[in-house]
Amino acid sequence: MLLQVRHETLYHYSPAVENAQHAVHMRPGNGSSQTVLKHALHISPQPVQQREALDVYGNWKLFFSLQTS
Numbered sequence: 001m002l003l004q005v006r007h008e009t010l011y012h013y014s015p016a017v018e019n020a021q022h023a024v025h026m027r028p029g030n031g032s033s034q035t036v037l038k039h040a041l042h043i044s045p046q047p048v049q050q051r052e053a054l055d056v057y058g059n060w061k062l063f064f065s066l067q068t069s
Contacts (some may be wrong), residue, residue, distance in 0.1 A: 002037075020066040027052070027060035 007026070011017075028036050043050075043064060050064035 016068065017066075018068050021063070022066070023061060023063050025055075025059055025061055027062065029059060 026041055027039055028034070030036050041062065043066075045066060045068065047064035048067045050062060052060060052062045055061045
């Protein structure tokens, strides 16, 4: 079985936020019951900083920082 997942999150603040820190679990993991064939994550605006790491449970977590000024 092949699955394709698309997720979109939008934020709008008033007044506009100049700096924002985020942490997301959006990357699927490979395991005995699934194989990831392709994964892409697009962030707009482009993060000024990002780091990906495994959490204590083996799940991928992405930390990223947005700056608009």
